[in-house]
Amino acid sequence: MTIAADPLERLRTRTSEKWRAYPDDVLPLFVAEMDYPLAEPIAVALIDAVKRSDTGYVGPDRHVQSAFAAYASSTWGWEVDPQRVTTTTDVSVVIVESLRLVIRPGDRVIITPPVYPPFFGMVPEAGGVVEEVPLRFDDGAGWSLDLAGIERAFASGARAFLLCNPHNPVGLVHTAAELAAVAELAARYDAVVVSDEVHAPLTHSDAAFTPFLSVSDAAREHGIAAHAASKAWNLAGLKCALFVAAGDRMSDLLSGLPYEVEVRTSLFGRIASEAAYTAGGPWLDDVLEAVEANRALLTTLLAQYLPEVRYREPRASYLAWLDFRELGWGDDPSAVALDQARVALLPGPDFGSPGAGFARLNFACSPSVLTEAILRLAAVAP
Structure with missing residues (x-):
């Protein structure tokens, strides 16, 4: 793997939605933007x-x-x-x-x-x-x-x-x-x-x-x-x-x-x-390798720290559909995640009535950020 996500201090200099919607104490894993540097041929x-x-x-x-x-x-x-x-x-x-x-x-x-x-x-x-x-x-x-x-x-x-x-x-x-x-x-x-x-x-x-x-x-x-x-x-x-x-x-x-x-x-x-x-193909190949590694990491982290949260590994993209219903965090668990864990997820109900009790997490980030996000969520779980 030859690509790594930019460090948080560099990411926070970006002016896109992901890095301007919330204060700096929030880990933004909501909107579908990736944390990897732009592909060199595009730049x-x-x-x-x-x-x-x-x-x-x-x-x-x-x-x-x-x-x-x-x-x-x-x-x-x-x-x-x-x-x-x-x-x-x-x-x-x-x-x-x-x-x-x-x-x-x-x-x-x-x-x-x-x-x-x-x-x-x-x-x-x-x-x-x-x-x-x-x-x-x-x-x-x-x-x-x-x-x-x-x-x-x-x-x-x-x-x-x-x-x-x-x-x-x-x-x-x-x-x-x-x-x-x-x-x-x-x-x-x-x-x-x-x-x-x-x-x-x-x-x-x-x-x-x-x-x-x-x-x-x-x-x-x-x-x-x-x-x-x-x-x-x-x-x-x-x-x-x-x-x-x-x-x-x-x-x-x-x-x-x-x-x-x-x-x-x-x-x-x-x-x-x-x-x-x-x-841009070689860059995307590296991104997909990083994304698939994070997909597996998320499975491991949830099993270890948040076993109540159900997650089925996706076969495309870098978005995880997380079922929080067993935690009892209500129809919109992203509200609890933001208020108590300072992790920004996308609210499940925004995806329609079947999304009640769910939230979407963007794992196109560094393994350390993903790990920190799950540890924060686990710290506020019952």
Whole structure:
């Protein structure tokens, strides 16, 4: 492993949300920002842009589309046509603008809680109404999509499904068979699947990510994917994301996007994303090695110091979905964690009603910070 998280004293000089939301006595393990230094190829690309005063508007340049297509091919065996890829500011905009194209005001859109909290707001922002079909959980098999529930929602009139693939916060990497079943349902009911795949490059070594648009003709006919380098390479503040289509029907829909949706892309975001997809692979490999080591460390720490907290190791990203219900810390255990342990977690109820009694922890940090966080939590446990 050749990458280490920056020390706390350096991290606290950052001005992003993770390091400005709370006082310095709080360990911030809430928002999805990593503590690792920026990948060198990305830093060089951005510094070079500054040196040449390349800080203007985005122009007609499709290098990032081609870079993403090459990355998708080499990483997932997914052949993407760069001409079917369009940029914008972030994945949230990809989701909202895609939904606006495929639903009418008042149409229902399926989401699968516990799920990324902004999903609950993106659907109404696009004019839709949230239809919740919670994930299924089995002690043996773990988390899975409720395909029967999704079919019932489509049959009763839901017009779209906002899929989280891989799933935040539980780290579920959906199987190709499940995704093909979703695509078949969408085709049967003439609905559309918008697949948020921002965590895809962070799939762990013991799992395999399947792009939704790769599973079948039905998926290509009825799906739009949202991609970005922002999560895997820690570029959220640079504002560049991708609409991806794989069939004529969705490509034609995306061609109707307002001009401003694309030109609001950040030039720095586009430069950084191209560098990430073309030269950021070795850095990401090191990050994933560090993340997987912390995933295992968290299992060990909880077993030793907080055995009441249940945790199922994720297979993607650096987020842990922790079940505090046996501790009796109420519906929002993150409030106890912050007030008494000075550890900031993301509240479980923000992820929907199945999140009561849970909290999400970001373990893309140093092993020492992760250890200190668990020791602080254990010190206030009953």
